[in-house]
Amino acid sequence: MELPKAYEPQKTEDKIYQLWEKSDFFSPEANQSRADNPNKNKTYTIVIPPPNVTGSLHMGHALNAVIQDILIRKKRMEGFRTLWVPGTDHAGIATQNVVEKNLKKEGKTRFDLGREKFLELVWQWKEEYGNIILNQFKKIGASCDWSRARFTMDKDYAKAVETAFLHYHEKGWIYQGKRVVNWCPRCATSLSDLELEHQEEKSHLWYIQYPLALRQAQGDDNFIIVATTRPETMLGDTAIAVDPHDKRYKKLIGQKVIVPLVNREIEIIADELVDEEFGTGAVKVTPAHDLTDYEIGQKHNLAIIQVIDEKGKITKEAPLPYQDMKVKEAREKIVEDLKAQGLLEKIEDYTHQVPKCYRCAAGIELLPSLQWFLKMSELAKLAIKAVGEGKVKFIPKNFEKIYLDWLYNIKDWCISRQIWWGHKIPIKGTDDVLDTWFSSALWPLAVLGWPQKTDDLKTFYPTQTLVTARDIINLWVARMVFSGLEFSGKEPFQDVIITPTVLTKEGKRMSKSLGTGIDPLNLIEKYGADATRFGIAFQLMGGQDMKFTEDNIVMGRKFCNKLWNASRFVLMKISETDKTPDVNEKTSGVKGFGEGFRKSLIMEKLDRTIKSVNKDLDNYQFGQAAHTLYDFFWHDFCDQFLERTKDKKDGQTKAILLHTLLTSLKLLHPFVPFITEEIYQQLPIENKKKCLMIEKWPE
RNA sequence: GGGCGGUUAGCUCAGCGGUAGAGCACUGCAUUCACAUUGCAGGGGUCAUAGGUUCAAAUCCUAUACCGCCCACCA
Numbered sequence: 103m104e105l106p107k108a109y110e111p112q113k114t115e116d117k118i119y120q121l122w123e124k125s126d127f128f129s130p131e132a133n134q135s136r137a138d139n140p141n142k143n144k145t146y147t148i149v150i151p152p153p154n155v156t157g158s159l160h161m162g163h164a165l166n167a168v169i170q171d172i173l174i175r176k177k178r179m180e181g182f183r184t185l186w187v188p189g190t191d192h193a194g195i196a197t198q199n200v201v202e203k204n205l206k207k208e209g210k211t212r213f214d215l216g217r218e219k220f221l222e223l224v225w226q227w228k229e230e231y232g233n234i235i236l237n238q239f240k241k242i243g244a245s246c247d248w249s250r251a252r253f254t255m256d257k258d259y260a261k262a263v264e265t266a267f268l269h270y271h272e273k274g275w276i277y278q279g280k281r282v283v284n285w286c287p288r289c290a291t292s293l294s295d296l297e298l299e300h301q302e303e304k305s306h307l308w309y310i311q312y313p314l315a316l317r318q319a320q321g322d323d324n325f326i327i328v329a330t331t332r333p334e335t336m337l338g339d340t341a342i343a344v345d346p347h348d349k350r351y352k353k354l355i356g357q358k359v360i361v362p363l364v365n366r367e368i369e370i371i372a373d374e375l376v377d378e379e380f381g382t383g384a385v386k387v388t389p390a391h392d393l394t395d396y397e398i399g400q401k402h403n404l405a406i407i408q409v410i411d412e413k414g415k416i417t418k419e420a421p422l423p424y425q426d427m428k429v430k431e432a433r434e435k436i437v438e439d440l441k442a443q444g445l446l447e448k449i450e451d452y453t454h455q456v457p458k459c460y461r462c463a464a465g466i467e468l469l470p471s472l473q474w475f476l477k478m479s480e481l482a483k484l485a486i487k488a489v490g491e492g493k494v495k496f497i498p499k500n501f502e503k504i505y506l507d508w509l510y511n512i513k514d515w516c517i518s519r520q521i522w523w524g525h526k527i528p529i530k531g532t533d534d535v536l537d538t539w540f541s542s543a544l545w546p547l548a549v550l551g552w553p554q555k556t557d558d559l560k561t562f563y564p565t566q567t568l569v570t571a572r573d574i575i576n577l578w579v580a581r582m583v584f585s586g587l588e589f590s591g592k593e594p595f596q597d598v599i600i601t602p603t604v605l606t607k608e609g610k611r612m613s614k615s616l617g618t619g620i621d622p623l624n625l626i627e628k629y630g631a632d633a634t635r636f637g638i639a640f641q642l643m644g645g646q647d648m649k650f651t652e653d654n655i656v657m658g659r660k661f662c663n664k665l666w667n668a669s670r671f672v673l674m675k676i677s678e679t680d681k682t683p684d685v686n687e688k689t690s691g692v693k694g695f696g697e698g699f700r701k702s703l704i705m706e707k708l709d710r711t712i713k714s715v716n717k718d719l720d721n722y723q724f725g726q727a728a729h730t731l732y733d734f735f736w737h738d739f740c741d742q743f744l745e746r747t748k749d750k751k752d753g754q755t756k757a758i759l760l761h762t763l764l765t766s767l768k769l770l771h772p773f774v775p776f777i778t779e780e781i782y783q784q785l786p787i788e789n790k791k792k793c794l795m796i797e798k799w800p801e
Numbered sequence: 802g803g804g805c806g807g808u809u810a811g812c813u814c815a816g817c818g819g820u821a822g823a824g825c826a827c828u829g830c831a832u833u834c835a836c837a838u839u840g841c842a843g844g845g846g847u848c849a850u851a852g853g854u855u856c857a858a859a860u861c862c863u864a865u866a867c868c869g870c871c872c873a874c875c876a
Contacts, residue, residue: 664836
């Protein structure tokens with residue numbers, strides 16, 4: 103068979119992917135063809151981190167998919183019953199926002215449509231776009247079992263969510279209460295702490311005089327000054343607090359002051375939570391709109407006056423002139439009014455971190471709201487223990503700290519959201535839906551059929567390896583660990599590989615809105631999926647970040663071409679005689695070519711390469727393995743050995759050529775599956791399998 | 802404010818106690834014999850800075866400076 107001179111990925115990849123899909127070897131039922139397979143009763147399962155139905159493939163997904171595919175393909179060749187479960191996440195707020203945005207183009211809001219109609223639209227969106235990203239995973243060569251694809255709002259999945267909720271409820275861990283929560287005025291919903299993003303903002307510290315209700319003795323100040331970053335919340339002040347040890351204010355404790363503009367009389371109280379070093383050492387207390395203030399309020403039995411509502415506007419609890427103003431307007435007017443009354447002592451520049459919604463970047467308000475909470479103390483203990491005892495391991499290990507720090511300081515989880523797209527809270531009279539992460543937390547269990555006692559659950563749970571990004575270690579990974587333990591008694595996975603964050607070459611975050619992203623599909627189109635995969639893998643050297651450069655993909659393409667042409671050479675060389683060398687799975691299986699076969703330099707190097715690649719992959723050192731394979735194949739095999747065979751025609755040389763090529767193809771297959779499969783299909787070997795994908799992995 | 806990671810050739814990164822390496826880029830030569838997406842040869846680095854440990858430090862320790870990320874109720 104004549105191979106073209108240059109490898110043409112565009113002509114090969116779809117064809118090869120179809121070959122694989124037709125073979126059914128992506129499913130664990132079909133890939134156990136070898137009788138001599140010592141691993142045939144062992145399973146190896148990965149569940150994909152389900153991408154949001156809003157998105158399309160970005161470099162983070164590509165990186166994530168490449169790693170998982172390398173792992174699963176190697177295990178499959180080792181004879182494990184491998185299962186890689188794909189799927190998508192309904193991504194509550196994110197998806198709802200996308201659909202709302204579309205609606206806005208027609209000048210409508212979701213409230214114009216009503217809940218039912220709006221949800222129909224979201225489902226339509228899901229049907230239309232939900233699988234796009236999964237199809238893009240196919241482009242990159244992902245060997246998922248597509249027949250087992252799941253969506254977090256499938257009917258069965260909803261059953262799992264309901265079961266989990268009711269289980270917690272029965273245990274008394276779920277409660278409803280009015281608490282000060284993070285509120286996104288744009289999305290009109292509560293958010294958990296993990297759903298906030300902090301952004302630095304240049305603002306001011308306003309120093310405001312609060313006049314004392316009773317005039318003090320001559321010579322004393324007749325007011326107390328507080329410093330605040332949020333003057334507008336003074337409308338809801340119900341106390342002034344100072345550090346109990348602060349000598350400056352000792353004699354004022356217990357005195358009353360008048361809240362300017364509001365004319366409410368409030369008390370000066372003492373509380374340990376106040377830091378005498380900051381500002382003036384006196385702080386206004388607004389229990390309705392600040393967590394620390396809320397805490398102080400609880401201790402001192404302060405009234406909670408809500409002056410900001412769910413739309414980010416000033417409520418009727420505030421004086422008339424400010425009512426219905428947006429927070430920002432109210433702030434400006436209040437500062438002006440204070441100035442006019444001579445109560446504004448000074449304004450300082452002040453830079454601080456302000457919370458924003460992680461889905462829409464709107465400024466977060468803290469306000470009292472009736473929400474559902476999940477008690478976390480016992481669940482956190484489970485998750486801590488799993489990592490503490492080494493049942494769940496993070497790679498790299500230092501990410502365990504992020505996980506543990508969060509769990510040690512855990513607060514109860516606000517699980518209700520006031521949006522429409524999601525799992526409804528299974529309690530009558532509640533229209534709220536669950537935090538999208540409540541359902542994601544059940545992913546490894548639910549995709550395998552839990553709470554039903556399915557065969558899949560029995561066979562493939564717990565899974566082995568989770569490959570994910572570090573920004574969802576707590577949001578997702580920690581919650582999967584305690585969910586898995588609570589509902590099955592088993593950790594949902596053993597190893598958690600935290601992938602590097604893909605940055606631009608300049609070291610900036612890749613972002614769609616900034617236009618700094620690189621579309622992996624463009625790379626695939628331009629260089630081929632294998633080149634893209636190899637380029638990515640080559641760069642996976644264990645750093646926390648990865649400044650992405652296309653140069654590596656260029657390298658990947660060159661390497662694939664080298665692989666292609668070396669294979670052409672070997673095939674030409676072999677066809678110089680009629681006799682096809684008898685190459686078996688093991689080096690020793692090559693008959694009739696004498697001792698020289700095993701003792702040749704190239705065979706020794708091949709052997710070292712096999713050992714090295716196995717060791718690296720066992721330790722998840724993907725980049726190192728790729729480098730080793732590159733060096734061996736290009737420099738040892740092509741530059742050295744292959745050059746020296748050009749004037750040789752003996753059988754032994756041919757056997758070594760074919761054997762080394764075949765072994766290299768096997769080792770390279772997890773990295774560059776398409777081209778290796780395409781070449782394998784052309785090899786004149788005995789006992790040829792239907793696909794390289796299920797050939798025996800070299801050990 | 803706390804924590805984590807980074808700072809090595811023009812660029813992206815390995816090396817982590819014993820005479821500086823790879824890919825890409827660059828220079829010269831070769832060439833239609835698997836591959837020009839090639840081969841051979843080569844140029845290029847006081848390994849962020851300052852101290853310290855050691856016979857020996859890019860590599861260990863301590864500071865400092867930038868860069869990135871995570872966490873945090875200093876109003």
